[in-house]
Amino acid sequence: MFQRHIKDKRLSRALDILIGFIIYLILIFLLIKVESISTQTAIVNFPNAIWYSIVTLTTVGYGDIYPSTVYGRAIGYIFVLLSLVFYGLLIGSFTSFIANLKENRKLGFNGTNFTNHAVIIGWNDFGNMVANQLLSVGKQVAIVLNDKKDLEFIREKYDTRNIFLLYNDFKNFDQLRKANIENSSIVFVNLEDDTEKLVYILNIKKLFPDLDFVVTLDNPDLKNTFISAGVTNTISNHEISSKLLASYMFEPDVATYSEALMSVAKADSDYDIKQFLVTPNNPYVGRGYNEAFYDLKQKYNSVLIGITKRDKYGKRQLLKNPLGELKISVGDYMIVILNGKAFKLLKKVFDVEEGYFRETSLKK
Numbered sequence: 407m408f409q410r411h412i413k414d415k416r417l418s419r420a421l422d423i424l425i426g427f428i429i430y431l432i433l434i435f436l437l438i439k440v441e442s443i444s445t446q447t448a449i450v451n452f453p454n455a456i457w458y459s460i461v462t463l464t465t466v467g468y469g470d471i472y473p474s475t476v477y478g479r480a481i482g483y484i485f486v487l488l489s490l491v492f493y494g495l496l497i498g499s500f501t502s503f504i505a506n507l508k509e510n511r512k513l514g515f516n517g518t519n520f521t522n523h524a525v526i527i528g529w530n531d532f533g534n535m536v537a538n539q540l541l542s543v544g545k546q547v548a549i550v551l552n553d554k555k556d557l558e559f560i561r562e563k564y565d566t567r568n569i570f571l572l573y574n575d576f577k578n579f580d581q582l583r584k585a586n587i588e589n590s591s592i593v594f595v596n597l598e599d600d601t602e603k604l605v606y607i608l609n610i611k612k613l614f615p616d617l618d619f620v621v622t623l624d625n626p627d628l629k630n631t632f633i634s635a636g637v638t639n640t641i642s643n644h645e646i647s648s649k650l651l652a653s654y655m656f657e658p659d660v661a662t663y664s665e666a667l668m669s670v671a672k673a674d675s676d677y678d679i680k681q682f683l684v685t686p687n688n689p690y691v692g693r694g695y696n697e698a699f700y701d702l703k704q705k706y707n708s709v710l711i712g713i714t715k716r717d718k719y720g721k722r723q724l725l726k727n728p729l730g731e732l733k734i735s736v737g738d739y740m741i742v743i744l745n746g747k748a749f750k751l752l753k754k755v756f757d758v759e760e761g762y763f764r765e766t767s768l769k770k
Contacts (some may be wrong), residue, residue: 514572
């Protein structure tokens with residue numbers, strides 16, 4: 407829809423220019439014809455006629471060449487009047503151009519250079535909460551929405567340095583390139599119902615087959631269907647809330663601790679669960695899991711609770727507090743419970759930001 411509107415606008419503008427040029431040539435031809443009968447004028451050829459028209463239309467008016475016949479002066483009046491129209495159109499076009507630039511930027515049509523960012527497709531209260539959590543840990547977020555009212559709300563609420571907004575018809579998949587979706591770390595499909603989400607993911611994967619997706623499900627029975635469709639992670643809202651509620655009823659202290667760990671650590675004393683990619687600069691590369699466990703606890707008051715590795719098929723496997731002499735390798739993810747103070751230290755020690763990185767973005 408947007409692309410067709412732009413094409414129609416360009417076609418209309420080109421047609422207006424062509425019509426204006428044809429009218430200009432007709433006036434030049436008539437001017438030469440009516441002036442050629444006079445011996446007191448220099449407007450008898452195209453170069454002089456064009457020169458006269460230009461200095462008249464631009465309001466310069468040197469006065470070196472001018473029409474001497476009644477009909478020639480009548481055409482001259484037309485050029486004078488057209489000069490007013492010309493400047494009006496010029497100023498209007500310039501103003502419109504600047505306004506379009508601002509509008510395109512506001513709507514996200516100029517694109518973004520975000521990489522390894524999260525993309526949220528669809529906006530509602532839940533998407534708002536997810537964006538809050540992501541932005542609070544410094545994650546860049548691109549939000550794709552189809553309601554300008556939501557766009558204005560987000561622009562007023564958030565610092566736009568870490569957020570990119572794209573106003574788009576959800577069916578226009580190619581326009582998602584504006585959000586640099588190919589270089590995102592994860593895509594959260596936040597549409598109205600499970601069926602709509604599934605159809606959307608199947609369609610978008612035709613254009614972007616290598617994306618990682620996460621969705622929330624109203625019907626947990628559809629989890630395997632979404633996994634088969636290529637979704638990386640599925641979360642059931644009812645399942646999470648029911649487990650947390652049962653935990654509060656049976657073991658409230660555990661539930662309180664779990665909820666605290668799921669929240670973002672805002673103060674140095676707050677605890678959170680973080681995952682860190684193991685890079686070649688990580689001091690624990692090649693060392694055992696148990697050794698890293700005790701070292702992190704002693705030096706940084708942090709608890710290593712698991713590690714994610716790739717199996718021989720390239721599938722990620724989360725190993726929760728594994729036993730044995732498991733070695734830490736480049737490309738693994740270390741899962742750590744830590745407070746805000748330790749987090750600042752470990753970012754420097756590990757020489758990497760927290761979170762998941764797609765392999766394609768790492769190669770770049």
